[in-house]
Amino acid sequence: xxxxxxxxxxxxxxxxxxxxxxxxxxxxxxxxxxxxxxxxxxxxxxxxxxxxxxxxxxxxxxxxxxxxxxxxxxxxxxxxxxxxxxxxxxxxxxxxxxxxxxxxxxxxxxxxxxxxxxxxxxxxxxxxxxxxxxxxxxxxxxxxxxxxxxxxxxxxxxxxxxxxxxxxxxxxxxxxxxxxxxxxxxxxxxxxxxxxxxxxxxxxxxxxxxxxxxxxxxxxxxxxxxxxx
Amino acid sequence: xxxxxxxxxxxxxxxxxxxxxxxxxxxxxxxxxxxxxxxxxxxxxxxxxxxxxxxxxxxxxxxxxxxxxxxxxxxxxxxxxxxxxxxxxxxxxxxxxxxxxxxxxxxxxxxxxxxxxxxxxxxxxxxxxxxxxxxxxxxxxxxxxxxxxxxxxxxxxxxxxxxxxxxxxxxxxxxxxxxxxxxxxxxxxxxxxxxxxxxxxxxxxxxxxxxxxxxxxxxxxxxxxxxxxxxx
Numbered sequence: 001x002x003x004x005x006x007x008x009x010x011x012x013x014x015x016x017x018x019x020x021x022x023x024x025x026x027x028x029x030x031x032x033x034x035x036x037x038x039x040x041x042x043x044x045x046x047x048x049x050x051x052x053x054x055x056x057x058x059x060x061x062x063x064x065x066x067x068x069x070x071x072x073x074x075x076x077x078x079x080x081x082x083x084x085x086x087x088x089x090x091x092x093x094x095x096x097x098x099x100x101x102x103x104x105x106x107x108x109x110x111x112x113x114x115x116x117x118x119x120x121x122x123x124x125x126x127x128x129x130x131x132x133x134x135x136x137x138x139x140x141x142x143x144x145x146x147x148x149x150x151x152x153x154x155x156x157x158x159x160x161x162x163x164x165x166x167x168x169x170x171x172x173x174x175x176x177x178x179x180x181x182x183x184x185x186x187x188x189x190x191x192x193x194x195x196x197x198x199x200x201x202x203x204x205x206x207x208x209x210x211x212x213x214x215x216x217x218x219x220x221x222x223x224x225x226x227x228x229x
Numbered sequence: 230x231x232x233x234x235x236x237x238x239x240x241x242x243x244x245x246x247x248x249x250x251x252x253x254x255x256x257x258x259x260x261x262x263x264x265x266x267x268x269x270x271x272x273x274x275x276x277x278x279x280x281x282x283x284x285x286x287x288x289x290x291x292x293x294x295x296x297x298x299x300x301x302x303x304x305x306x307x308x309x310x311x312x313x314x315x316x317x318x319x320x321x322x323x324x325x326x327x328x329x330x331x332x333x334x335x336x337x338x339x340x341x342x343x344x345x346x347x348x349x350x351x352x353x354x355x356x357x358x359x360x361x362x363x364x365x366x367x368x369x370x371x372x373x374x375x376x377x378x379x380x381x382x383x384x385x386x387x388x389x390x391x392x393x394x395x396x397x398x399x400x401x402x403x404x405x406x407x408x409x410x411x412x413x414x415x416x417x418x419x420x421x422x423x424x425x426x427x428x429x430x431x432x433x434x435x436x437x438x439x440x441x442x443x444x445x446x447x448x449x450x451x452x453x454x455x456x457x458x459x460x461x
Contacts, residue, residue, distance in 0.1 A: 162369070163363030176349050
């Protein structure tokens with residue numbers, strides 16, 4: 001007889017795969033996030049007058065602000081599609097641990113964010129002749145920051161879609177809680193762009209890891225309470 | 230609804246007397262600070278309100294956890310009361326700090342770790358109320374509120390640690406760095422006494438206000454039930 005309940009990892013993979021496959025076919029979300037990112041950078045370009053001298057100090061900040069904004073767009077959308085046609089109820093009925101749903105959604109959200117970053121970063125480098133962002137350390141910080149942002153963002157977006165104000169509420173809930181991860185990422189990646197020695201960026205990097213661990217664990221534990229009906 | 234308990238009435242009276250005494254200690258009893266002068270007297274209430282503000286947020290996060298475990302609505306009322314009273318006290322702290330900062334630092338505001346953390350924390354709890362306002366079902370409202378209070382309580386200390394990497398000029402009250410920071414000062418015995426009087430007075434006031442708010446929460450629930458009954 002076949003096993004009645006699928007394994008945890010299989011369930012996580014199935015949910016992430018479903019999201020990625022749907023996105024790969026429609027490309028609605030990614031294209032919106034990308035165009036939005038471009039627009040934010042365009043606005044920053046004129047708002048901050050990104051000449052060579054200014055760029056030195058604000059590159060990390062501009063990039064992280066862009067990713068944070070684009071990220072909320074993705075988070076909102078990815079939970080809204082689950083809610084709209086009762087998909088979430090279907091997922092909740094599946095005989096798997098609820099945290100598998102969390103990890104599945106978090107992985108697909110992270111994938112969207114990383115794809116956007118993978119396109120925006122080279123573009124930014126090309127536009128501003130900024131090759132210092134192609135360092136392993138910079139990309140590592142980008143990954144760590146995105147993990148922290150997405151882990152708490154996935155949890156909060158699952159909450160905000162169930163409220164009356166929906167999309168409006170997500171950034172208001174998410175940004176104050178995500179302040180540590182954004183600031184630590186800006187500090188660490190800014191240090192890398194400025195060419196500081198590795199020891200100097202160790203402090204924000206450590207805090208980034210601490211945040212990631214704490215919030216992944218917490219979100220994993222309390223996701224149950226957010227989706228129960 | 231039972232009538233107002235005796236203990237609460239006593240607490241009310243005590244908190245009125247307490248705030249009066251604390252005002253006396255802050256304005257008359259405490260010596261004038263040598264460098265900053267009389268404006269430093271705002272410090273006693275600044276620390277008092279900040280203390281109860283922080284205690285309230287910890288209480289809220291803990292009662293959020295207890296609610297999620299027990300699913301008892303009384304803990305939700307407890308949590309809302311703590312957040313609501315603390316948000317107000319914290320706002321007063323920020324305003325008083327601003328009044329002090331203007332002469333001491335020559336600016337109303339600076340992006341120092343404590344100030345920034347205070348601002349972010351305040352924003353978290355404003356978001357908390359917006360979240361609650363967007364949900365009709367009481368049970369779901371309580372659940373989401375508890376989750377968010379917990380997340381806020383977790384992220385605030387990390388925010389503080391992260392911003393400390395940027396810069397600081399805020400004096401540390403407990404610890405050694407006190408006099409070195411700009412606007413810091415060494416406290417004399419009388420100043421310390423005044424500070425503790427103010428801490429005590431605000432703690433009593435806080436408990437009393439929270440109790441009132443919890444009772445109010447109970448009444449709110451009753452009204453909601455009655456409304457439901459009438460509409461059926």
